[in-house]
Amino acid sequence: MPHIKRIHHLAIAVRDMGTGLEFWQQALGLELSERRQVPMEGAEIAFFRLEGGEIELVRPTEPDSGLQRFLEKRGPGIHHVCLEVEGLDALLEQLKARGVRLINETPRLGENGRRYAFIHPESTGGVLVELYE
Amino acid sequence: MPHIKRIHHLAIAVRDMGTGLEFWQQALGLELSERRQVPMEGAEIAFFRLEGGEIELVRPTEPDSGLQRFLEKRGPGIHHVCLEVEGLDALLEQLKARGVRLINETPRLGENGRRYAFIHPESTGGVLVELYE
Numbered sequence: 001m002p003h004i005k006r007i008h009h010l011a012i013a014v015r016d017m018g019t020g021l022e023f024w025q026q027a028l029g030l031e032l033s034e035r036r037q038v039p040m041e042g043a044e045i046a047f048f049r050l051e052g053g054e055i056e057l058v059r060p061t062e063p064d065s066g067l068q069r070f071l072e073k074r075g076p077g078i079h080h081v082c083l084e085v086e087g088l089d090a091l092l093e094q095l096k097a098r099g100v101r102l103i104n105e106t107p108r109l110g111e112n113g114r115r116y117a118f119i120h121p122e123s124t125g126g127v128l129v130e131l132y133e
Numbered sequence: 134m135p136h137i138k139r140i141h142h143l144a145i146a147v148r149d150m151g152t153g154l155e156f157w158q159q160a161l162g163l164e165l166s167e168r169r170q171v172p173m174e175g176a177e178i179a180f181f182r183l184e185g186g187e188i189e190l191v192r193p194t195e196p197d198s199g200l201q202r203f204l205e206k207r208g209p210g211i212h213h214v215c216l217e218v219e220g221l222d223a224l225l226e227q228l229k230a231r232g233v234r235l236i237n238e239t240p241r242l243g244e245n246g247r248r249y250a251f252i253h254p255e256s257t258g259g260v261l262v263e264l265y266e
Binding site for chain 2: 001002003004005006007010012013014019020023024026027028029030050051052053055075076077078081083091094095098100121123124125126127
């Protein structure tokens, strides 16, 4: 049986990293864990690791990326929520069987070797959901 | 020193609870912890408690609530993220001193006796943030 464990992270789309850091790091006082380019995702990411879950600021570095299109269409704000799961393959089959629209029908491999897949917001009630194993 | 502990919950605005539950409970398989009316917030809320953090589906029950206006303007989707903090009063002072726009300048009392305050999305880069002590 697949199982949803926890909210792994919340990704927040920003137009420029300086403005994002000004609120989340400087005003709110979150401790920046890491900030780096992730070419596979066409993004620069600033990671804030909390006691439970992470907050990530994501800035597009590719002009034709989904993230860039999101910013143009919706403006800055929460981009997606990532849920950590056990049994990703079984969960994707379960979702497909119920007619849920998946962005990734089979898991993709992240740069850290872990597998993930996105569910289309059309099937979730407007939320871009990442499942991460 | 105020301190942000963790992502306490993510609230997802839904137009009707049935559609929301169809994805989050039935397709994704989250276990519904509780579903009840919260008159103080003018909402019906379905709670899914995970190992780390909660997911809440919120449906407006008052026609003139902020939640109802959010749905009309932005459509269903993530409504706010709630961060659990230590030192809420000090944190609000720190935010005010930096010119951050607060929706609640002083904490409000939740129905469970815990204190919370919302930060305006204008100051966070488009994210409605709840701080919860």
